[in-house]
Amino acid sequence: MKNVIGVHFWEKSARICICDDYNIYTDTMELPMSIRNADVLRDEKAFRLSFEKIHAHMQENMGISDFDLVLTVPDDYGLRESMELRELAKSCDMDLLRTYSESMCLAAYVNQEFRVENGVTILSAFVTEDRVGIAGYEMGDIVRCLESVLVTEQTGTRGVLPHIQKAGPELLYRHMPDALFFTGTFNAGMTFEQAATAGLGRSGIDVKMLDAKCVIEGLGFLCGSLEQRPVAGITDFRSIATPYPLAVSVNGEIRIYPKDQECPGEFFGEPDVFPEPADQKPQIALFEERRGKLMKIAGNAPSPDDMDTFRKKEIRTGIHVDRDGTCSVILEATESSRKKYFILGREEEGAASAAKEDSVATFAENILPIIDNLEYAARYAEDETNPYAQGIRQSYQKAVQILEENGVTRITGEGEPFDFNLQNAVAHVVDGDLPENTVKQVMQAGYMYQGKVLRPAQVIVAN
Secondary structure (H helix, E strand, C coil): CCEEEEEEEEEEEEEEEEEEECEEEEEEEECHHHHHCCCCCCCCHHHHHHHHHHHHHHHHHCCCCCCEEEEEEECCHHHHHHHHHHHHHHHHHCCCCEEEEHHHHHHHHHHHCCCCCCEEEEEEEEEECCCCCEEEEECCCCCCCCEEEEECCHHHCCHHHHHHHHHHHHHHHHHHCCCEEEECCCCHHHHHHHHHHHHHHHHEEEECCCCCCHHHHHHHHHHHHHHHCCHCCCEEEEEEEECCEEEEEEEEEEEEECCCCCCCCEEEEEEEECCCCCCCCCEEEEEEEECCEEEEEEEHHHHHHHHHHHHHCEEEEEEEECCCCCEEEEEEEEECCEEEECCCCCCCCHHHHHHHHHHHHHHHHHHHHHHHHHHHHHHCCCCCCCCCHHHHHHHHHHHHHHHHHHHHHCCCCCCCCCCCCEEEEEEECCCCCCCCEEEEEEECCCCCCCCCEECCEEEEEEE
């Protein structure tokens, strides 16, 4: 087997790990200036350039020129992103063996370094100013991801604090964790610690912040486990296939499956009668449910002969996910228990749609300060009949119209109940004319796109 190296792109650098039978070695390589602000895992040019430098670094410092790859990815990465990364690695003449979430790497570190007993459960979290990923893990000889609880693309107290305070009791009820371990950036970590202590600490569980380097050390244990190195012990690490609910479509009929299914593994739905294709062209597709919508990520167009076994029969539909992320839809005739596996290829249309959504959201976030300035100037113009004031007002209205035409909507809520998911209370005032917890005034409008809050509204709340 080739050497297996692990890489975590973090804070404008590539953190690298590799192990022999007895030790885990870690190193940090600064990324080239030209790509330091790029999202390396999503930018093809940045990915290629990074691994050109990593190859040179491994050859010069470790004498290793040929290796297989394991990547640490954010907790909100699903099957779509895993498929894209494998294709990108192949285009760079590398084999991507596995992807592990940041919370999984931290949990692996905690399990090995703290020698956690079997049956202990923890919450593991990775926190930055841009995102938070939280997952529950059962520790011991088998480290198993129990559930992924995502709080993504939230910033500071805008989303972290109220979410943890709200979700904390429910997490405790489901998993009864003994501790919460987290890492990430320092400033985001301080905010998260405040939220976690308020939402979880009252129940007596320990809340402990670790250094971010623990993630790459944890990835080293995972790489050692893949290579069956003694340094990794006998621990078996089991992650989930995707943090999102999955759905399968057979000839247009969709069946939903719950999230947090273990990878590798198979899971089936209830029996149903085989659906005939509407146009005699069999179609099988796999979806992830994101932001309340089903996103097609993979598909297969089998021949009629391949499906003939199941026609006019009761079948069960299932999903199989290998450790390397290969997905198959399973059809099983319930009467004969005969199964057939249909390997799925990545759905370009779904990936393109997701890329478009990301670009629209990024554009909207970048232009919001300009729209705020136009709104402020239009609102406080002394002479509304002045042509300049009218031009500013028209420009502001046109900018908002363009956003709305692209699916970006305003968040206000004046006179309505306060909603911490959409609004941020900048002040509280006493007002006997309004019901308690009602938005009295909107200081700055918020914006939402495809169910994602780009920016919460800044409001004054009556109490």
